[in-house]
Amino acid sequence: MTEIESIVFTPAEIAAAIRRMAESIARDYLGRTVVLLGVLKGALFVTADLARTLDAVAAGGIEVRLDFLAVSSYGNAHRSSGEVRLIQDTSHSIEGKHVLIVEDIIDNGLTLKYLMTLLGGRAPASLRVAVLLDKPYNRRVDVHVDYVGMTCPDEFVVGYGLDYQERYRTLPYVAKLRSEIFTTMGETVAT
Numbered sequence: 721m722t723e724i725e726s727i728v729f730t731p732a733e734i735a736a737a738i739r740r741m742a743e744s745i746a747r748d749y750l751g752r753t754v755v756l757l758g759v760l761k762g763a764l765f766v767t768a769d770l771a772r773t774l775d776a777v778a779a780g781g782i783e784v785r786l787d788f789l790a791v792s793s794y795g796n797a798h799r800s801s802g803e804v805r806l807i808q809d810t811s812h813s814i815e816g817k818h819v820l821i822v823e824d825i826i827d828n829g830l831t832l833k834y835l836m837t838l839l840g841g842r843a844p845a846s847l848r849v850a851v852l853l854d855k856p857y858n859r860r861v862d863v864h865v866d867y868v869g870m871t872c873p874d875e876f877v878v879g880y881g882l883d884y885q886e887r888y889r890t891l892p893y894v895a896k897l898r899s900e901i902f903t904t905m906g907e908t909v910a911t
């Protein structure tokens with residue numbers, strides 16, 4: 721695809737990271753029922769792949785359930801607005817449940833902080849976080865992540881759920897966009 725400058729993580733690297741996360745999660749939740757709570761829309765693919773890999777790795781030792789909620793913090797810009805909004809809530813109560821929030825990426829941490837406060841107030845049995853890509857360079861709040869797939873370079877990346885103005889989510893890899901994309905799509909890139 722001509723808009724892609726470089727591939728940052730290949731499909732094989734993503735799959736290996738998800739497997740490592742699943743193996744840690746399988747050890748920690750053995751004998752329990754865990755609700756994987758995917759944060760839409762970005763975490764759609766990592767939630768689906770992590771859930772199936774966890775099922776396979778745990779070999780019946782864990783009951784894996786799925787739920788989703790949707791938040792938005794970025795608007796259409798390629799940098800965070802810093803404002804988090806709940807767009808869609810979970811379909812089931814999390815009270816008394818072992819809940820594992822699944823995110824595609826953590827950057828400034830505001831989304832996760834918001835979710836931990838919101839969900840922590842609903843009396844889950846436990847509340848942990850799994851993130852495929854950690855971008856630790858621009859944290860605005862202190863947040864703890866229990867399971868990290870890979871550390872992401874300090875670049876704006878798309879693919880495997882991550883978008884720019886709702887495009888590129890369906891790419892099977894994580895990639896850096898050519899900087900012209902931001903200017904041609906009506907934004908000036910801050911350097």
Ligand code: PRP
Nearest residue numbers: 760761762792793794827828829830831
């Ligand atoms: C992205 C991503 C995380 C959040 C992380 O979601 O999926 O939820 O930003 O950023 P932060 O740590 O800087 O808060 P986004 O708001 O872009 O919505 P989307 O998942 O629908 O793309």
